[in-house]
Amino acid sequence: IISGCGRAIVILGALLKSAREIHEMRTLGLWNYINSTGSIFLENVLACSFCTGIFTAQIFHLFEMQQHETLILAFTSLIGWGYMFFFIMPFRFTGPFVIMIYKMLFNDVLRFCIIYIIFLAGFSQSFFILFNENGFQGYISSIKQCFLGLLGDFDLDYYVGGKYPLTSVALLVLYVVVITILLLNLLIAMMGDTYADVKKSAKKLWHLERARIALDLENGISKSKRDLNFNKYWVDIQGERYLQVEQVNNDLNCPIDDETNDDD
Template sequence: IGNTVLHILVLQPNKTFACHMYSLILSYDRNKEGPGSLELIPNNEGLTPFKLAGVEGNTVMFQYLMQKRKHNLWSFGPLTTVLYDLTEIDSWAEDQSFLELIVSTKKREARQILDLTPVKELVSLKWNMYGRPYFCFLALFYILYMVCFTMCCVYRPLKPRTSNKTSSRDNTIYVQKMLQESYMTYEDELRLVGELITVIGAVVILVLEIPDILRVGAAKYFGQTILGGPFHIIVITYACMILVTMVMRLTSTTGEVVPMSFALVLGWCNVMYFARGFQMLGPFTIMIQKMIFGDLMRFCWLMAVVILGFASAFYIIFQTENPENLGQFYNYPMSLFTTFELFLTIIDGPANYDVDLPFMYSVVYFAFAIIATLLMLNLLIAMMGDTHWRVAHERDELWRAQVVATTVMLERKLPRCLWPRSGICGREYGLGDRWYLRVEDRVDPNKHKLMRYTEAFKAQDRDNYDKGLEKLEINRDVLYKKERSALSLSRSTSRTSSHRGWEILRRNT
């Protein structure tokens, strides 16, 4: 693993002892501020002790290290201005961002660091100044882009069908135009402009997504819901469908409606990704992802088995019947689709009161209604309700993690001229080339007074109690005297401690 002794201390369960040992070891380090400092040595995963504390969710060690990095500028009464060193925290110049490591880890304790100083203030500064405006603009631009693509699909080149029908069930009246016939009029030229915008957008999506996949890894990039993993799958598939549609249009291949339909569904579903910019809607996108890729995926295996079995039974029962009177099960694919509709209660059971239904149909349909409607659908509702309950308890943490992930994503992809570095350069205060974040801390004086009063009462109680224990050990031979001394001790303790505590209250007021 390549961990140093400082990495091992970060992983220790006794966090207070680990902090003391950390300070002791660094006191013997000769290169405390130089590049050869023991604190800056990474392990084989590229994590320094500071980053490892964030990934492991060790909030005690993280706060201890931040206390060592802060510099007090000035203090006046309850106000204190502090400079926090942003080395290894700010993602502006980091290949392996500390913030990205926190939101990508699976440990819930790590997300608690996002609510600590100065990480909370840094993320809030970046999101409010640059992240939110750019993200809202990107959402608006994507919606306009999808409207353009939808209009191109609605007005795609079609012509009336001239060939004869080959089946009585054939209902096609329009067919796709050839490439030479598709761009003849002024309306076709306007559609061509929209199609070029759509194709260029698909290429840009692939150019932006592929480098991140290679940098992070496919499993981590697509598997983390907070990083928007499922939405990355959706948008990449959408871009591929657009390119497939373009190839089919250029080669005059029939059937372009298939990739075009997939692209429309995927493209508009990806609009939900931009809900993460709003605190009210952001956690619900994670809830939907967990339901689809957790509850629904497990449920689909059970549903497929039930539908396959009952669809086969329905098809065999209606094999000897006239399909003109009961056409819902006239072939096996149609039987599967009809059973799926029955499973979701989209349609009622097929019935024609002018003819007699097979007896076995009633028996099988009764069993199907009990298993599918009463049992399995209620099971799905219960599973989704449990997921909703679990996500609802973490909604604030999840939304903060989404904001951090979105901020880091925009910071990586936008040019430096559009996203200046946050914080203050240390040269202004004689602290070198490092960057710092200035945080104003207000100390509540009433809170500190209350703590002083509490400690005053507790300290005197503790001293008198220790003296009482010594007296009890001397008079151990007589039980009666022991109880009497304990009783008198408690009265004198409360009387003395109360007297001292009230003296402090009168002196401070």
């Protein structure tokens, strides 16, 4: 009974969230919805992925495909908890750090992964040929060995004991130098630059993301409710609409020091 009630609550929540996202697509237009940026993009991707995962899991449940249902629910649970980042982003204490993680993932880590996949495929195929492994499973095994080499977990005797030990060891050394020493340190350097950039303009970025979240919430309610006084987050000054932001001067709520010129 408890399991059934929990499943019903989750499905109902996914239906309500899907209805809200569809309403937002109609309000903004599909193209604007897809091309959103910042926190709105994060919210749209996580919300759509979560709802899709829940509905897909229920389809597998109806057809008694328990293994597929379990896999989908595992990823959906991760996405659901990741959705919490959207709710802690408006707060000054956590917002800048969420922005850092977002920029590092979609800029630095993404570029690193693209470059690394090219090297991984190349070295994996080289070792696949040198060790004369057959079939798709042999290539997957070669990829696994190269990936473990990225983490420093490789067996030197495995490469020495092959048919071409000198060539294998030389390629292994080249792989370690290029990937472990060069690319990983380059990734760390890029993350350091991203941290410095976000730290320099932390207050501006935080206000920007907070405004985006307010706009996203506004798009989710009807125009009649939007015009109510207690729902307004702006003030009208001489016919112009200005965003109303509460600024608290509290060092405990400022994990990242802003530059003095940010206040200008």
